[in-house]
Amino acid sequence: MAGNLLAAPPRTILVVVTRRIGDVLLATPLVRTLKHAWPAAAVDVLVFAGTEGVLGRNRDLRAVLTVPERGSLGEQWALVRRIRRRYDLALSTLPGDRPTLYAWLAGRTRVGAAAPGPKHAWKRALLTHAVPFDDRETHAVAQNLALARPLGIAPQAEVAASWSAEDERAVAAALPFEALGTRYAVLHLYPKFRYKQWTAAGWTELAQWLAGEGLWIVLTGSGAPDETEYVAQVAREFPAGTVNLAGRLSFPQAACLITRAAVYVGPDTGTTHLAAATGTPTIALFGPSSPVRWGPWPRGYDDTASPFGLRGSRTVNNVTLLQGAHARGCVPCLREGCERHVASRSDCLEEMPAARVIDAVRKVLARVDVSERAARG
Numbered sequence: 001m002a003g004n005l006l007a008a009p010p011r012t013i014l015v016v017v018t019r020r021i022g023d024v025l026l027a028t029p030l031v032r033t034l035k036h037a038w039p040a041a042a043v044d045v046l047v048f049a050g051t052e053g054v055l056g057r058n059r060d061l062r063a064v065l066t067v068p069e070r071g072s073l074g075e076q077w078a079l080v081r082r083i084r085r086r087y088d089l090a091l092s093t094l095p096g097d098r099p100t101l102y103a104w105l106a107g108r109t110r111v112g113a114a115a116p117g118p119k120h121a122w123k124r125a126l127l128t129h130a131v132p133f134d135d136r137e138t139h140a141v142a143q144n145l146a147l148a149r150p151l152g153i154a155p156q157a158e159v160a161a162s163w164s165a166e167d168e169r170a171v172a173a174a175l176p177f178e179a180l181g182t183r184y185a186v187l188h189l190y191p192k193f194r195y196k197q198w199t200a201a202g203w204t205e206l207a208q209w210l211a212g213e214g215l216w217i218v219l220t221g222s223g224a225p226d227e228t229e230y231v232a233q234v235a236r237e238f239p240a241g242t243v244n245l246a247g248r249l250s251f252p253q254a255a256c257l258i259t260r261a262a263v264y265v266g267p268d269t270g271t272t273h274l275a276a277a278t279g280t281p282t283i284a285l286f287g288p289s290s291p292v293r294w295g296p297w298p299r300g301y302d303d304t305a306s307p308f309g310l311r312g313s314r315t316v317n318n319v320t321l322l323q324g325a326h327a328r329g330c331v332p333c334l335r336e337g338c339e340r341h342v343a344s345r346s347d348c349l350e351e352m353p354a355a356r357v358i359d360a361v362r363k364v365l366a367r368v369d370v371s372e373r374a375a376r377g
Contacts, residue, residue, distance in 0.1 A: 004152050005109055005129055010088035013043045014106045016099045018067065020192070021051045021270035023140065025277070026297065027093050028058065028160035030144040034091075035060040037153035046083070046102060054270060057162035057252040080105055089151075093144050095133040100126055111147050136290070139306040141297050157302040159277035161259070163252035171256045174245055177216060179260045184216035185361075186258050186275070188266030189234055190227045190246075195337030195344045196268045198285050198352060204237045205354035206265065206361070211239035213365070215262060220254050220271055221246030263364050265357065267349075272296050276319045281364040283357065287324040287349040288333050295321050313360075320360050324348030 013034055017027040024047050034043055042062040045055060049066040058064075067079050083106040090107025092099040095115040103110045104126040114123055114130035124130040129150045134143060145155040172179065189203055207217050217238060221231045223246075231246040249257060255274055258264050264275040265283040275282045276296030284296050295308035298317035307316040310332065313323050324331055326348045337344025 005111070005150055006089065009038045010041050010109075012087045012089070013038075013041050014046060014065075014083065014087040014090040014103070015043065016046045016090065016092040016102045016106075016112075017094070018046060018048050018069075018096075018099050018102070019051075019094060020048075021054050022273050022294070023093070024051045025054045025159060025270055025273050026140045027144050028055070028060070029141050029155070029157050029297075030091070030093065030147060031058070031060045032156040032158055032160060033145060033148045033153060036156050037148075037151070044087075046079075046106075054251045054274070056250055057164050057167070058160055059162060060160065091147050092127075093147065095120065095123065097123065103127070111150060113143065113147070135293055137292060137306075139293060139295070139297070142304050142306065145304075155304075157297075158299075159273065159297050161255040161274055161277040163256040167250070167253045167256045170253050171249070174243075174248060174253075175218070175257075176241075176243060179257070182216060183214060183262045184218055184260075185210045186218050186220055186261045186264045186266075186280075188220045188264070188269065188271045188275075190221050190230050191267040191269040193336070193342040195288060195342060195346045196349070197346075198267055198349050200234045200237070202352065202354040202357065203234055206357055207238040207242065209354075209358050210361070211241075216241065216243065218243045218257065218261070219246055220249060220257070223247035262368055263361055265361065268294060279318050281368060282319045283360050283364065284319060284321045285324075285349065285352065285357070286321055287331065287346040287352075288335055288337055290332055290334055291321055291323065295319070320364065322352070322357060322360055324352045326351065 017024045044063045046065045048069045052064045052066050055064050068075055087107045089109050090103040092103040092112035095113045100112055100123040103112050110127045111129045112127045113133040115133050131146050148155050191197055210217055219231055221227045228247045235242055235244050258275045258280050259278040261280050263281045266272040267285045268289045272284050273296050279299035291308035292306045292310050296319045298319040300317050301307050308321050331348045336342050337346040
């Protein structure tokens with residue numbers, strides 16, 4: 001059944017998510033919603049080059065289109081020729097100039113997020129239906145799913161984490177132990193931006209505690225040179241036997257690795273969102289960022305309200321969000337660290353004690369052990 005804006009079910013759909021990896025991953029519930037409503041439709045996604053890997057095994061998609069974040073005029077023109085009026089329906093998850101223009105160019109019917117005010121009136125005019133954009137009180141998943149409302153289709157609030165048998169074989173080959181039946185923890189040390197980073201000393205203390213509890217330690221990370229260098233440097237202080245897979249796994253392979261882990265610990269980054277989506281117990285370390293907007297979406301959570309409040313730590317389903325604290329009461333400041341730039345420190349994370357993270361992991365592992373004993377009867 002077509003929604004209020006459509007005379008017939010769409011045969012082709014484009015979803016525009018030209019931003020960061022986490023934004024792309026958190027748009028997968030919208031993709032699932034569209035595919036669930038119209039199984040015969042071909043759904044494509046347009047993303048910035050370099051972020052497409054997180055959609056590598058997504059079975060809801062026909063194709064993933066890419067455009068350089070800072071592409072040349074020729075590259076932009078090539079994209080225009082490729083998408084111009086090729087889709088029955090185009091949706092933009094972002095209120096910016098470029099994503100709105102891409103949706104307008106691509107779709108005969110256009111639905112998009114839109115900012116209020118006269119300054120943005122021209123973008124709202126390009127859309128068949130504009131959905132108010134709220135980046136303060138609404139989680140990114142819920143904001144994306146709001147685009148389905150004017151189409152008259154039911155939301156499917158599940159972030160997609162997918163992998164193949166080939167990915168399973170790659171993970172098995174990378175590990176020095178058998179993943180099934182082995183207790184291991186996955187740690188993701190490095191966020192894209194410095195202001196979201198925990199301390200090397202904290203990670204080292206956590207790793208030593210995990211090893212003392214009999215868990216293998218596996219490190220994940222992208223292949224970016226600064227990230228692999230940082231992870232290698234910090235890992236020198238980790239217990240013997242630590243497995244460093246930074247730069248060696250694709251996103252689908254990382255999902256496969258994490259889903260079999262006893263616990264995952266990471267900062268506010270795309271891999272932490274991926275971990276939450278797998279259902280693995282996930283400890284997310286948050287500082288300046290808004291948990292309301294960016295808290296990892298727990299597996300099985302289907303409420304329209306954000307799973308996390310603006311202030312305070314909380315466990316929802318498989319996700320424990322640990323928020324940093326500071327004497328000034330400024331957490332979260334919703335800014336890029338104490339110095340207001342992406343390379344800044346964040347005192348709320350710098351001062352988060354390892355004992356607090358270890359206590360959260362201990363509680364998670366205790367719950368897992370109880371569940372396993374119950375399952376064995």
